[in-house]
Amino acid sequence: MKFGVIVFPGSNCDLDSYFLVRDILRQPVEYIYYYEESIKQCDAIILPGGFTYGDYLRSGAIARFSPVMSAVADFADRGGAVLGICNGFQVLTEAGLLPGALYRNDHLQFRCEQVYVRVENNSLPFTRSASLGKVLEIPVAHGDGNYYAPPELLREMKANNQVVFRYTDRDGNVTEGANPNGSVENIAGVCNREGNVVGMMPHPERAGEKILGSKHGLIIFKSIISYFLNREVV
Amino acid sequence: MKKAVLDPQGVAVENSLKALGYDQVRSVRVGKYIELTLEAPGREEAAARVEEMSRRLLSNPVIEDFSYTLQEDAV
Numbered sequence: 509m510k511f512g513v514i515v516f517p518g519s520n521c522d523l524d525s526y527f528l529v530r531d532i533l534r535q536p537v538e539y540i541y542y543y544e545e546s547i548k549q550c551d552a553i554i555l556p557g558g559f560t561y562g563d564y565l566r567s568g569a570i571a572r573f574s575p576v577m578s579a580v581a582d583f584a585d586r587g588g589a590v591l592g593i594c595n596g597f598q599v600l601t602e603a604g605l606l607p608g609a610l611y612r613n614d615h616l617q618f619r620c621e622q623v624y625v626r627v628e629n630n631s632l633p634f635t636r637s638a639s640l641g642k643v644l645e646i647p648v649a650h651g652d653g654n655y656y657a658p659p660e661l662l663r664e665m666k667a668n669n670q671v672v673f674r675y676t677d678r679d680g681n682v683t684e685g686a687n688p689n690g691s692v693e694n695i696a697g698v699c700n701r702e703g704n705v706v707g708m709m710p711h712p713e714r715a716g717e718k719i720l721g722s723k724h725g726l727i728i729f730k731s732i733i734s735y736f737l738n739r740e741v742v
Numbered sequence: 743m744k745k746a747v748l749d750p751q752g753v754a755v756e757n758s759l760k761a762l763g764y765d766q767v768r769s770v771r772v773g774k775y776i777e778l779t780l781e782a783p784g785r786e787e788a789a790a791r792v793e794e795m796s797r798r799l800l801s802n803p804v805i806e807d808f809s810y811t812l813q814e815d816a817v
């Protein structure tokens with residue numbers, strides 16, 4: 509299988525994602541630039557973290573109109589696996605490819621720290637190798653990570669199992685203290701209705717080696733690799 | 743910001759105003775103010791364009807409301 513990493517002006521975790529896939533997971537990977545109009549020969553696409561277009565207006569609001577985003581939408585429509593990390597998550601919500609919105613952290617501070625998230629849905633291409641309820645230690649680094657969905661939408665999302673990760677304490681308890689940004693119901697990651705598009709505020713690509721403090725992020729990427737491996741065999 | 747959405751900046755400004763002794767303050771909401779100049783044959787067309795721009799880019803309908811006023815400039 510092959511990964512693609514989208515590069516927008518102002519992306520800054522594109523290199524981390526590329527490095528993790530190529531050097532840690534030893535999988536084929538290529539950059540796809542914001543001005544490209546098609547996505548060829550990629551099985552999974554990563555929208556990396558960063559500050560696309562300076563986060564002007566709202567985080568992700570301008571990036572979502574980049575030419576490449578039409579190609580990302582087509583790719584997602586065809587069932588392609590799309591992972592948005594941090595700013596990539598914001599771009600996907602702005603684009604309407606994921607439900608809800610991300611806005612200013614409730615305490616107004618930029619948070620850069622290790623957090624714990626619990627896997628709430630392990631039936632997705634990006635989570636299938638994790639056990640349900642598994643607690644992952646992964647860093648966050650954001651100022652606009654406060655996830656919001658209006659009550660009706662939230663009900664619909666929960667009924668459809670679209671909450672993928674929640675912030676918890678080390679033991680997997682959803683507590684107010686474990687919530688780094690004020691997100692509704694401690695939501696750290698969500699997916700679309702079909703489950704092939706996932707967005708998460710924590711950075712799994714920064715948790716891929718022991719030297720970085722945690723290797724828990726690898727499970728996200730290993731899930732997607734195993735998903736395609738199994739599909740190819742079938 | 744929509745009424746149902748907590749506005750962290752508004753809360754911070756409200757607390758600051760109260761710290762300055764403005765006890766009569768009941769709530770503060772911080773929003774964006776955008777000045778936009780456009781060419782249009784008339785008010786109706788201008789309004790339609792501004793509505794569309796506000797929906798597509800200038801606001802995020804999940805968390806924000808928008809309103810606008812039009813002002814005519816002589817060319």
